[in-house]
Amino acid sequence: MKQDMIVVFDLGSEENPRLAREIRALGVYSEIHPHDIKPEELKALPNVKGIILNGGPNRVVDGVEIDVAQYVYDFGVPVIAFDHKGGAQLPKEGEARTKMISDFVLGTCKAQTNWNVQNFIDDQIELIKKQVGDRKVLLALSGGVDSSVVAALLIKAIGKQLTCVHVNHGLLRKGEPEQVVDVFRNQMDANLVYVDAVDRFLDKLAGVADPEQKRKIIGGEFIRVFEEEARKLDGIEFLGQGTIYPDIIESGTKTVKAVKSHHNVGGLPEDLDFELVEPLKMLFKDEVRACGKALGLPDGMVYRQPFPGPGLGVRCLGAITRDRLEAVREADAILREEFANAGLEGKVWQYFTVVPDFKSVGVKDGVRTFDWPVILRAVNTIDAMTATVEDVPFALLQKITARITAEVRGVNRVLYDLTPKPSGTIEWE
Ligand code: XMP
Numbered sequence: 001m002k003q004d005m006i007v008v009f010d011l012g013s014e015e016n017p018r019l020a021r022e023i024r025a026l027g028v029y030s031e032i033h034p035h036d037i038k039p040e041e042l043k044a045l046p047n048v049k050g051i052i053l054n055g056g057p058n059r060v061v062d063g064v065e066i067d068v069a070q071y072v073y074d075f076g077v078p079v080i081a082f083d084h085k086g087g088a089q090l091p092k093e094g095e096a097r098t099k100m101i102s103d104f105v106l107g108t109c110k111a112q113t114n115w116n117v118q119n120f121i122d123d124q125i126e127l128i129k130k131q132v133g134d135r136k137v138l139l140a141l142s143g144g145v146d147s148s149v150v151a152a153l154l155i156k157a158i159g160k161q162l163t164c165v166h167v168n169h170g171l172l173r174k175g176e177p178e179q180v181v182d183v184f185r186n187q188m189d190a191n192l193v194y195v196d197a198v199d200r201f202l203d204k205l206a207g208v209a210d211p212e213q214k215r216k217i218i219g220g221e222f223i224r225v226f227e228e229e230a231r232k233l234d235g236i237e238f239l240g241q242g243t244i245y246p247d248i249i250e251s252g253t254k255t256v257k258a259v260k261s262h263h264n265v266g267g268l269p270e271d272l273d274f275e276l277v278e279p280l281k282m283l284f285k286d287e288v289r290a291c292g293k294a295l296g297l298p299d300g301m302v303y304r305q306p307f308p309g310p311g312l313g314v315r316c317l318g319a320i321t322r323d324r325l326e327a328v329r330e331a332d333a334i335l336r337e338e339f340a341n342a343g344l345e346g347k348v349w350q351y352f353t354v355v356p357d358f359k360s361v362g363v364k365d366g367v368r369t370f371d372w373p374v375i376l377r378a379v380n381t382i383d384a385m386t387a388t389v390e391d392v393p394f395a396l397l398q399k400i401t402a403r404i405t406a407e408v409r410g411v412n413r414v415l416y417d418l419t420p421k422p423s424g425t426i427e428w429e
Pocket of ligand 1: 215287306307308309350384421424425426427428
């Protein structure tokens, strides 16, 4: 790692990620570390040019106000302390304190503005080569942003020493499995094992209506399929993972309780005994996307909207049937196409279709129909904890309705979900 670094010590601020991002936005690399870092860990951090002690409302832990040890102050680089007592927020970009940050980072610390995607990629390639040597790495490649970027980076670093496993469980969006094969096998010449597990998943899910049960089956079966494939391969010692910085931050720090546990490996059997390769674990999501773009991944993959692990399985409501699943997939493809045509791709946070397990009466070409409705949902959010509904132009809703009712088999109505979160969740199941 050749890049200069500013270390942010977590002294109970809720603004640590934002501060690190602001420093990176100046072009200087920054990492967040716990206040009780050991001297040897601090010494091992490369090119530290300055230290920020970032205090805040969670500074008192178990009745004691936490602080860094004296060796942090004596480390030999400039140290500055911020304290946002009572939950005060960092000012918005461009405000006086932001100026304080840039004065400190660029002026006092004289940190070089050499944090950029290309340097990051070069560093990671070197680090991956050093970690892996001539050994082999396995990666579960879903086609989502994080796993795709890890794959592209690992291919660049170690080529055919990487084996990617793509499990098609039948619950992906239209064109996604094909795109994974095309990008990684055809264009990037990767070792890609494509597993057609559609029947296996749909058979397991047959008749299961409870959403949590469906999730458990999809998650559990995914691990079993992946494990079976891993056991077929010889001499794999590493598992690549698309862990990103928010996964680590959200797993909790010394001062903030876990928002959710970091569960990327989620129950892989211990006897598989892999060492992890996690080259994106210090990147925020937008940096992951920039990295994917620089590595040559297509925009459709890099700027994908969030997609839940159980995929269309929780959008085909109740017990999944193949015909309704196809209806969700086709309707979703139309919605995405029309949003893209209208310039909404990348502007609306998440949009998708849902097909419930009831029918209603309609009429087509003078003939009575008894078919399913398709529900459209389009929402915006910052953290997915709350969400507002996108104000989709009425003419666009009409166009999508006309296309879905004309083109999707078994559908005779289209509804638009106007419910914010709360009271609705983003997904229907
Ligand atoms: P909800 O429905 O809880 O969704 O408001 C919030 C965000 O989480 C996604 N989501 C999931 N993601 N596995 C996932 O990986 C899941 O089981 C799951 N359920 C919901 C949802 O798409 C939205 O972005």
